[in-house]
Amino acid sequence: MNRRELLQGAGSCLGLLGLTSCAGLSTAALRSGSRYADYQQVNATADSVLNTVVGLRPFRPAGYRLDKEMMGDKTLVHNYGHGGGGISLSWGTSHIAAELASQAKHKDIAILGSGVMGITTALLLAQKGFNVTLYADSFPPNTTSDIAAALWLPSSYFDRKLVSSEFIKQDRQIIRQAFKRFLPYINRPGYGVYWHNYHLLLNQQPKVSRALPGGDDLYPDLSSSTQDNLFGYPYQRFMRALMIDPMLYLPSLLRDAQMAGASLTQVRFDSLAHILTLKERVIVNCTGLGSKTLFGDDSMYPVQGQLTHLMPQPEVSYSYVVPAAEGWLYMFPRKGSIVIGGTAVKGAYSTIPNTQLTQDMLTGHARLADKLVLK
Numbered sequence: 001m002n003r004r005e006l007l008q009g010a011g012s013c014l015g016l017l018g019l020t021s022c023a024g025l026s027t028a029a030l031r032s033g034s035r036y037a038d039y040q041q042v043n044a045t046a047d048s049v050l051n052t053v054v055g056l057r058p059f060r061p062a063g064y065r066l067d068k069e070m071m072g073d074k075t076l077v078h079n080y081g082h083g084g085g086g087i088s089l090s091w092g093t094s095h096i097a098a099e100l101a102s103q104a105k106h107k108d109i110a111i112l113g114s115g116v117m118g119i120t121t122a123l124l125l126a127q128k129g130f131n132v133t134l135y136a137d138s139f140p141p142n143t144t145s146d147i148a149a150a151l152w153l154p155s156s157y158f159d160r161k162l163v164s165s166e167f168i169k170q171d172r173q174i175i176r177q178a179f180k181r182f183l184p185y186i187n188r189p190g191y192g193v194y195w196h197n198y199h200l201l202l203n204q205q206p207k208v209s210r211a212l213p214g215g216d217d218l219y220p221d222l223s224s225s226t227q228d229n230l231f232g233y234p235y236q237r238f239m240r241a242l243m244i245d246p247m248l249y250l251p252s253l254l255r256d257a258q259m260a261g262a263s264l265t266q267v268r269f270d271s272l273a274h275i276l277t278l279k280e281r282v283i284v285n286c287t288g289l290g291s292k293t294l295f296g297d298d299s300m301y302p303v304q305g306q307l308t309h310l311m312p313q314p315e316v317s318y319s320y321v322v323p324a325a326e327g328w329l330y331m332f333p334r335k336g337s338i339v340i341g342g343t344a345v346k347g348a349y350s351t352i353p354n355t356q357l358t359q360d361m362l363t364g365h366a367r368l369a370d371k372l373v374l375k
């Protein structure tokens with residue numbers, strides 16, 4: 001799934017979060033014998049709300065920055081700007097960042113930032129025997145990475161019109177590398193990485209059908225259908241997809257990095273000059289949206305997303321994404337909660353939850369849940 005595919009369906013059914021006027025959503029989506037007969041309804045009510053969070057995706061229209069530059073006697077490696085796909089991409093770009101940092105041949109390495117990029121880069125370098133210190137303002141569970149939904153599907157991290165064919169080619173390798181590195185974590189106790197049934201539902205078949213990020217072979221049981229779709233949508237893309245629960249995954253990875261020798265220092269950098277006072281000669285920048293001001297990257301902007309966590313429902317093991325007016329509406333099941341979202345507002349910096357939006361999301365998901373009622 002890419003951003004364009006998702007958005008192809010968006011806008012054609014505007015209303016309360018895009019659901020009220022969608023054509024073709026029949027309540028007869030489920031009948032006995034249907035492939036969704038064992039799908040349980042999500043309990044999208046105000047009583048089931050645990051909390052609502054807002055995060056800022058670090059979007060960079062030209063795609064993530066992954067390179068090395070010299071500043072005086074310091075080697076600076078950049079690994080930031082992963083938009084809405086950072087959890088998915090993490091092992092891939094961090095693998096390259098770690099390679100670039102290790103080429104400088106200095107034992108002591110500073111990693112700036114302790115979101116998914118900082119932690120994976122630190123772990124890879126600590127495992128190679130480097131003395132790694134993670135410097136960050138916030139650590140899990142207080143980073144943007146902790147807020148992510150987080151479906152393994154690298155998407156929404158570049159503007160296709162602005163990236164070169166070289167970027168796309170390298171990105172494919174990065175995605176495949178990232179996927180491979182997630183595999184050992186699947187079902188490992190305490191890491192929250194698991195397969196589930198994923199449904200992308202659209203109001204019409206996409207005009208262009210591209211391979212999924214990294215190649216279709218990364219998505220087991222991938223299929224498209226124009227009938228017998230979840231909630232009666234006219235078009236469905238189904239697959240088995242990986243989910244990552246950041247609440248479990250990030251603290252576990254951070255602990256692994258510490259066990260491999262990485263140490264943590266809490267600090268807020270206010271400028272590049274401040275960063276350059278660090279004792280380490282090699283610095284890996286994983287500050288996400290922080291790079292906009294710290295490194296003067298004016299191309300970056302936030303894409304704000306609001307998620308609400310509902311009481312967990314162990315009986316729900318499927319997910320869905322449907323088009324909506326502000327991005328899309330999605331539901332992902334976790335052990336500790338049901339996550340509903342997911343707005344995408346370009347350039348919005350506020351991280352204060354919008355209560356009306358929460359209410360609208362609950363209404364939208366409740367309407368979808370109603371479609372599961374057997375008729």
Ligand SMILES: Cc1cc2nc3c(=O)[nH]c(=O)nc-3n(C[C@H](O)[C@H](O)[C@H](O)COP(=O)(O)OP(=O)(O)OC[C@H]3O[C@@H](n4cnc5c(N)ncnc54)[C@H](O)[C@@H]3O)c2cc1C
Pocket residue numbers: 054055056057058079080081082083084085086087088089112113114115116117118135136137138139143144145146147148149150151152153154267268269270286287288289290291294304305306307341342
């Ligand atoms: C609502 C939402 C849903 C998402 N869903 C998905 C998904 O389904 N799948 C997916 O793959 N991705 C998803 N993402 C995207 C993903 O969360 C990001 O791409 C990823 O978290 C970026 O990681 P990062 O490590 O670069 O940045 P962050 O997690 O933001 O970490 C940045 C680190 O840098 C530190 N820092 C920044 N500035 C300074 C400073 N001045 N001084 C000191 N420290 C500083 C911070 O404290 C933090 O430790 C989602 C994001 C949001 C908001």
